[in-house]
Amino acid sequence: MHEHRDYEGAKIGMWLFLFTEVLLFGGLFLLYAVYLHRYPAEFHAAGKDLSRIFGTANTIVLITSSLFMALAISALQRGKVLLSQRLVLLTVALAGVFLVNKFFEWSAKISHGIYPDSPALLKLPPGEMVFFNLYYLMTGLHGIHVIIGGAVLLYGWHLMRAGRVTPEHFVFLENGGLYWHLVDLVWIYLFPLFYLVV
Amino acid sequence: MTGHDVNYDTGPDMGHDTGHHAVPLRINLLVWAALMALTAITVGVTSFDFGFLNVVVALTVATTKAGLVILWFMHLRYEGRVIRLMVFTAFVILAIAIGFTFFDVAYR
Amino acid sequence: MSADAHDHPNFFQPQPGTKGGIASWIFSTDHKRIGMLYLYCIVAMFLVGLTLGFLIRLELIAPGRTIMGPQTYNALFTLHGVVMIFLVVIPSIPAAFGNIFLPIQIGAEDVSFPRLNIFSWWLYVTGAVLAVVSLVTGKGAPDTGWTFYVPFSAVTTTNVDVAVVAVFILGFSSILTGLNFITTLHRLRAPGMTWTRLPLFCWSLYATGWIQVLATPVLGITVLLIFAERVLGVGLFDPSRGGDPILYQHLFWIYSHPAVYIMILPAMGVISEILPVFARKPIFGYKMIAFSSLAIAFAGSLVWAHHMFVSGMSDTAVMVFSFLTFVVAIPSAIKVFNWVSTLYKGSIRVEPPLWYALAFIFLFSIGGLTGLVLGSAGTDVHVHDTYFVVAHFHYVIFGGLGFGLFGAMHYWFPKVYGRMYDKRIANWSCLIAFVGFNILYFPMFIIGLQGMPRRYYDYLPKYAEGHFISTMGSWVLAAGLLLMFWNLWRGIRHGKPVGRNPWGAATLEWMVPSPPPHHNFDAEPVVTHGPYDYTGVKPDA
Numbered sequence: 001m002h003e004h005r006d007y008e009g010a011k012i013g014m015w016l017f018l019f020t021e022v023l024l025f026g027g028l029f030l031l032y033a034v035y036l037h038r039y040p041a042e043f044h045a046a047g048k049d050l051s052r053i054f055g056t057a058n059t060i061v062l063i064t065s066s067l068f069m070a071l072a073i074s075a076l077q078r079g080k081v082l083l084s085q086r087l088v089l090l091t092v093a094l095a096g097v098f099l100v101n102k103f104f105e106w107s108a109k110i111s112h113g114i115y116p117d118s119p120a121l122l123k124l125p126p127g128e129m130v131f132f133n134l135y136y137l138m139t140g141l142h143g144i145h146v147i148i149g150g151a152v153l154l155y156g157w158h159l160m161r162a163g164r165v166t167p168e169h170f171v172f173l174e175n176g177g178l179y180w181h182l183v184d185l186v187w188i189y190l191f192p193l194f195y196l197v198v
Numbered sequence: 199m200t201g202h203d204v205n206y207d208t209g210p211d212m213g214h215d216t217g218h219h220a221v222p223l224r225i226n227l228l229v230w231a232a233l234m235a236l237t238a239i240t241v242g243v244t245s246f247d248f249g250f251l252n253v254v255v256a257l258t259v260a261t262t263k264a265g266l267v268i269l270w271f272m273h274l275r276y277e278g279r280v281i282r283l284m285v286f287t288a289f290v291i292l293a294i295a296i297g298f299t300f301f302d303v304a305y306r
Numbered sequence: 307m308s309a310d311a312h313d314h315p316n317f318f319q320p321q322p323g324t325k326g327g328i329a330s331w332i333f334s335t336d337h338k339r340i341g342m343l344y345l346y347c348i349v350a351m352f353l354v355g356l357t358l359g360f361l362i363r364l365e366l367i368a369p370g371r372t373i374m375g376p377q378t379y380n381a382l383f384t385l386h387g388v389v390m391i392f393l394v395v396i397p398s399i400p401a402a403f404g405n406i407f408l409p410i411q412i413g414a415e416d417v418s419f420p421r422l423n424i425f426s427w428w429l430y431v432t433g434a435v436l437a438v439v440s441l442v443t444g445k446g447a448p449d450t451g452w453t454f455y456v457p458f459s460a461v462t463t464t465n466v467d468v469a470v471v472a473v474f475i476l477g478f479s480s481i482l483t484g485l486n487f488i489t490t491l492h493r494l495r496a497p498g499m500t501w502t503r504l505p506l507f508c509w510s511l512y513a514t515g516w517i518q519v520l521a522t523p524v525l526g527i528t529v530l531l532i533f534a535e536r537v538l539g540v541g542l543f544d545p546s547r548g549g550d551p552i553l554y555q556h557l558f559w560i561y562s563h564p565a566v567y568i569m570i571l572p573a574m575g576v577i578s579e580i581l582p583v584f585a586r587k588p589i590f591g592y593k594m595i596a597f598s599s600l601a602i603a604f605a606g607s608l609v610w611a612h613h614m615f616v617s618g619m620s621d622t623a624v625m626v627f628s629f630l631t632f633v634v635a636i637p638s639a640i641k642v643f644n645w646v647s648t649l650y651k652g653s654i655r656v657e658p659p660l661w662y663a664l665a666f667i668f669l670f671s672i673g674g675l676t677g678l679v680l681g682s683a684g685t686d687v688h689v690h691d692t693y694f695v696v697a698h699f700h701y702v703i704f705g706g707l708g709f710g711l712f713g714a715m716h717y718w719f720p721k722v723y724g725r726m727y728d729k730r731i732a733n734w735s736c737l738i739a740f741v742g743f744n745i746l747y748f749p750m751f752i753i754g755l756q757g758m759p760r761r762y763y764d765y766l767p768k769y770a771e772g773h774f775i776s777t778m779g780s781w782v783l784a785a786g787l788l789l790m791f792w793n794l795w796r797g798i799r800h801g802k803p804v805g806r807n808p809w810g811a812a813t814l815e816w817m818v819p820s821p822p823p824h825h826n827f828d829a830e831p832v833v834t835h836g837p838y839d840y841t842g843v844k845p846d847a
Contacts (some may be wrong), residue, residue, distance in 0.1 A: 009489050009494075012488070012493065013486075013489045013493055015285065015490065016284070017485060018518055018521050019288040019523075020481050020519055020526075022289070023288070023292060023521075023524055024297075024524075026524065026525050027295075027524045027526075027527035027531075029292075030295060030296045031553060033296055033300075034299060034300075034303045035548070037300070037303060037304065038303070051294050056241055059237050059254050060234065060237065062773075063233045064230070066233075066267060067227075067273050069271070070221065071269045074220040074226065078220050087238075090242065090750075111286065116534075116540045116541070117539030125548075126546075127548055128541065129541070130547070130549060133541060135541055135542075137253070137531075137534060137540060175552070176484060177271075177272075178272055180273045181244075181271045184271075185268070188263045189257075189260050192240055192257065192259070193256075195253050196240060196244050196245075197253045197257075277712075280492060288828065291520045291521075291607055295607075299553075301623040301627070302622075302628045303550075305620035305621070305623065306620040
């Protein structure tokens with residue numbers, strides 16, 4: 001069977017898929033909003049325990065990775081395949097940096113006994129319990145998306161090397177990029193909500 | 199049927215992924231710089247205590263950053279009316295879900 | 307089956323140069339084959355759900371224990387709900403008939419993402435298998451009801467974990483179907499198939515697709531949270547850990563209220579197809595019906611908390627959501643009025659699909675009007691969680707979607723199989739099912755008003771009469787449905803062969819051979835008239 005090539009259709013499909021991701025996280029943002037409304041003081045106290053340095057560093061990492069991704073698409077559209085491949089690899093590398101950061105951040109928290117259902121967590125005031133449970137759920141779900149996004153981009157890199165993503169047919173990489181920017185977008189909200197406003 | 203039947207919404211530019219031109223390097227870098235600056239602002243603001251206003255400022259900055267990413271990095275600025283309307287719809291529904299829940303929790 | 311079978315094998319036959327076999331079905335990317343896979347699975351699951359409902363009714367024929375213990379009863383009504391909602395009703399018309407006919411109705415060769423399409427069917431099968439696994443593994447079948455309300459679902463020892471994973475996967479399957487249809491309708495319409503020439507079935511699937519894409523993910527996160535609550539001890543809905551159980555209900559209904567429009571909108575689309583064909587005149591108010599589909603999809607996302615009037619949420623929310631609920635009745639009423647106006651002064655040909663459509667309008671109107679009793683906060687407090695709700699829900703979903711689905715089966719049967727069922731038996735089965743349906747569900751309104759709570763294993767003697775009549779009705783209904791399925795089954799094998807357009811319809815699927823060939827159209831069609839323009843269109847059989 002011959003392949004359909006519908007560039008516009010592929011993009012519409014991808015955007016629709018991104019909406020489902022937005023609404024998936026949306027359920028958690030809803031919970032966050034309600035609980036921040038209910039426990040402002042406890043959220044403030046608990047948020048002070050999170051490392052602002054780690055959070056800011058990871059924000060810079062993700063924003064920069066998004067830049068590399070955008071540059072990779074532009075490079076491919078201009079026919080600079082090799083440059084595009086390198087930029088995609090850089091993006092994936094930054095995804096790795098983000099995850100390593102996250103790993104250290106979570107490890108530090110867990111070694112202090114703060115994780116869902118832990119004895120130390122259950123001794124905290126209810127509002128702080130909610131804060132940390134939301135923290136693990138939301139950054140955890142986001143972390144899974146970072147892993148998936150990195151894998152998709154690696155596959156896109158492979159397709160470029162195999163000559164199946166080209167300056168003429170780049171919609172796979174463009175959609176992979178859209179996914180990656182969405183991962184960035186979610187973090188843009190997670191960062192202030194957990195590390196700053198509280 | 200062959201691939202030629204799939205493109206009538208945008209006219210006969212079949213065969214190639216040519217929705218729009220590549221975003222210039224300068225613009226991508228400018229957007230990145232703006233995102234970094236906004237990150238610096240939102241971190242810096244936290245050293246002042248405006249009470250609830252801190253939340254408003256942080257979310258305003260975050261939404262500005264999100265807008266930059268969506269419009270330029272995600273190319274929404276260069277997309278047609280259909281996709282733009284779709285994105286708008288999705289965010290409206292999200293806003294309704296979160297907003298209307300407050301009819302309950304804000305008045306309990 | 308058709309005369310030109312050799313040059314253009316129909317989609318049941320192997321493609322030229324291939325052998326066919328089971329793999330050519332379960333790995334097919336042909337939208338018609340995928341639709342048939344869905345159809346057979348859905349009918350099979352419907353028979354499972356029907357049996358469960360039948361057993362529940364049998365248990366309730368008299369007070370006290372009759373055929374099963376209370377724990378079995380709890381598992382059965384949970385399973386009846388999960389199977390019927392997630393495996394039958396939500397996929398039903400879109401995944402089966404939408405897949406088969408949406409591309410043909412718009413003059414396309416297939417949907418936009420054929421491989422995603424078969425993937426969604428595989429997800430459906432995986433979800434169905436997991437739902438069965440949840441019954442026989444762990445510490446007993448889930449007993450929470452299909453709503454999985456916390457705190458009970460977070461603490462019960464029954465196998466909720468596997469059941470919610472099944473629901474998550476089924477939700478994903480539903481999302482992919484909706485995503486595919488939206489993209490297909492935007493991108494693959496044939497030349498001349500403008501948005502205002504789109505069949506109303508397609509319009510209803512478009513609106514449904516948007517609900518599937520925007521609401522289902524909220525269900526996804528909700529069941530994931532149940533999972534996290536049980537497995538990780540996250541406790542976001544646990545008051546002892548600062549959580550709020552009412553927020554679970556909010557999240558659940560933010561999906562599950564729009565989901566009832568995922569269920570009913572496609573059926574409304576089917577009715578809008580059937581009525582003008584058998585009234586032999588263009589549908590009345592095409593634009594209003596198309597618009598009302600979108601309006602229902604949007605307004606349906608504003609009203610979810612009317613399921614929660616007695617949950618303890620704020621009085622402000624009760625008033626706001628009660629008011630908004632009345633708003634959503636408007637577009638539904640627009641449709642009903644337009645359908646009735648379509649029949650008015652038509653030269654009506656009475657055929658089985660029309661009987662099912664008329665049954666739909668009658669039953670849906672009763673279901674819709676009793677919905678206003680529930681949507682209005684004052685009366686809801688009285689009948690909340692009683693059999694009144696059970697009756698209302700079954701009138702809307704079974705009487706609406708169910709009869710819409712049966713109507714679709716009878717309407718498109720000759721197109722799919724190239725044969726005609728026995729129309730006389732089809733009419734009788736419709737009548738028997740209709741009568742049985744009302745005997746089964748109408749008494750529930752009455753015992754509900756008298757205060758009979760839903761989901762109870764036992765009841766006071768004063769409800770005995772209503773329950774007895776209701777169980778009698780379940781036998782009549784089951785008999786009617788079995789007769790209907792037997793008649794269709796016989797029609798597949800022995801029915802009289804028919805031509806392209808036995809009903810004299812004007813939409814594109816009736817221009818292709820019956821059954822349709824693999825690639826639907828020999829040449830890309832150019833559309834020059836609307837979907838309900840019957841000038842010069844005559845039935846050919």
